[in-house]
Amino acid sequence: MTAMKTTILCAATLACGAALAEEVRDYRAEAIAMMKRDFKTRGIATADRVHEDGLQAICNRTSDHPPKAIAERLERDQMESIKYPPDGKLMGDWKAGEKLAQSGRGMTWSDKAGVPGGGNCYNCHQIGPQETSFGTIGPSLYQFGKLRGNTPDVQKYAYGKIYNAKAFNLCSAMPRFGHAGALTESQIKDLVALLLDPQSPVNSK
Amino acid sequence: MKQRLSTLMAAAVMTAAFAVQAQQPMKKAPPPAKAAAPAKAKDGITAEFEKFREVLEEDNPAELFEAKGEDIWKHKKGPDGASMAQCDLGLGAGVVKGAYVQMPRYFADVGQVMDAERRIVHCMVKYLGYKEEDIRKQPFSNDSKTPDHVSVITYVAAQSRNMKIAVPQKHPKEIETFRIGREIFDYRAGPYDFSCATCHGSDGMRIRTQDLPNLRKPAEAIRAYQGWPGYRMTGGFMLTQQWRMNDCFRQQRFPEPAYLSDSITALLTYMTATANGQVYKGPGIKR
Known part of the structure; x- marks a missing residue:
């Protein structure tokens, strides 16, 4: 579309050649080719991580603002890929969840293979009232369960959101922890409990 | 000069002491009964x-x-x-x-x-x-x-202390490198779907208590440049901007960029030229 506009404008101007050359040059493709050359496997961080998957590509190409129809279709795909626990139990131990929420480890080249990662939650969210060192990239989750209750639907929503945030908002800044294998089923259950268990300090008065 | 060096050595000893302290697990202030105010809560x-x-x-x-x-x-x-x-x-x-x-x-x-x-x-x-x-x-x-x-x-x-950043953007290759760098900055990939912009592309965000500069803006882009190379107190050695970029990609959950690679040059070109006109204060001190 932009290229076509340039062509039409070009017919009427002398700067035509330069403008067209500018239009044709794909810096994004050049950047990707460059990164594929330059980034190397170290530890568990393998070189193939630099390849974008379909969802990342759509978000990258649209500056995180994909057309609505595409976003809805891809969110549906992400939603269908969420694996809920076969036993139907979605709430684990909130105390273990709090520990996980504190840990910013996982998936870097300095993390070891096979060692479970952390939830990285406090990096971006306010959660428990006792923790004053919290980030602001994501919304506050304090009182999460108090405001929403912990009905099966709310549990399912919280589990799904942690498993794959992109099923709810395609270009969300939040990682897809379950989808990426960064958190296990039982770890996600513990985080659901941190958010929803009435005993969790998140829901204290 | 001798005397100056001895002052410096004393400072280095102090930093080592500080480093030990900084490595202790962070003890937080007594827990407040209510949720912490979302206002800036710098830890001690x-x-x-x-x-x-x-x-x-x-x-x-x-x-x-x-x-x-x-x-x-x-x-x-x-x-x-x-x-x-x-x-x-x-x-x-x-x-x-x-x-x-x-x-x-x-x-x-x-x-x-x-x-x-x-x-x-x-x-x-x-x-x-x-x-x-x-x-x-x-x-x-x-x-x-x-x-x-x-x-x-x-x-x-x-030797550039207190001078204004003035990265040239005249040669076609300088302009092209800047544009490729901007693409790298915005490129989301890896298991966490992070790009540089995930943390450094909007205003007023924090990770834990750490303020995150919006590196798309000249007045904040300087913050990625200021203080580098930097003397790291926890360890007592100098770290350069190439190291800083390397560690960012580690935390971005990317594979490791080769040292002195085109990708890092492009990223630094984008980030530094964005900070053009801001004053560089010289090598600094980092935690």
């Missing part, structure tokens, strides 16, 4: 560090490395008798004053854009006989060794 160590840094910047231990770098730049000879006096950092052979804040830039002799660190290593290999493969074996400092090129970088950076 951060506040202490900032006070300490103000005092220490008068006698920054970075000057020890600066002095060593100066010695290499001015006196060291290569196997053919060449020296860094022949090294052109963009302002003419041997000219160091103001060169750091005017890189990355295009260098006709190699037909490419190079950032300061890459250019300095290039010169040390070309004129002083350093082996690139040796430098690549240990590109960054650790507590047992600060490599020579890091000291030279510190020296060169110090």
Whole structure:
């Protein structure tokens, strides 16, 4: 579309050649080719991580603002890929969840293979009232369960959101922890409990 | 000079003491009964560090490395008798004053854009006989060794103290490198779907208590540049901007960028040229 506009404008101007050359040059493709050359496997961080998957590509190409129809279709795909626990139990131990929420480890080249990662939650969210060192990239989750209750639907929503945030908002800044294998089923259950268990300090008065 | 060095050594001992303290697990203030106010809650160590840094910047231990770098730049000879006096950092052979804040830039002799660190290593290999493969074996400092090129970088950076960043954007390759760098900045990939912009592309965000500058804006882009190369208190050695980019990609959950690679030059070109016009205060101190 932009290229076509340039062509039409070009017919009427002398700067035509330069403008067209500018239009044709794909810096994004050049950047990707460059990164594929330059980034190397170290530890568990393998070189193939630099390849974008379909969802990342759509978000990258649209500056995180994909057309609505595409976003809805891809969110549906992400939603269908969420694996809920076969036993139907979605709430684990909130105390273990709090520990996980504190840990910013996982998936870097300095993390070891096979060692479970952390939830990285406090990096971006306010959660428990006792923790004053919290980030602001994501919304506050304090009182999460108090405001929403912990009905099966709310549990399912919280589990799904942690498993794959992109099923709810395609270009969300939040990682897809379950989808990426960064958190296990039982770890996600513990985080659901941190958010929803009435005993969790998140829901204290 | 002797006396100055002894002051510096004293400062270095102090930093070591601080480092030990900083490595203790963070003990938090007694828990407040209610949710913490979302207002800025700097933890105690951060506040202490900032006070300490103000005092220490008068006698920054970075000057020890600066002095060593100066010695290499001015006196060291290569196997053919060449020296860094022949090294052109963009302002003419041997000219160091103001060169750091005017890189990355295009260098006709190699037909490419190079950032300061890459250019300095290039010169040390070309004129002083350093082996690139040796430098690549240990590109960054650790507590047992600060490599020579890091000291030279510190020296060169110090020669741009209090000068305005003025990265040229005239040569077609400089403009192209900037644009590729901007694409790298915005590129989401990896298991966490992170790009540089995830944390550094909007205003007023924090990770834990750490403020995140919006690097798309000139007034905040300077914050990715300021204080590098920096003397790391927890360890007592100098770290460069290439190290900082490397560690960002680690936390981004990316694979590791090769040292002195085109991708890092492009990213530094984008970030530094965005900060053009801001004043660089010279080598700094980092936690």
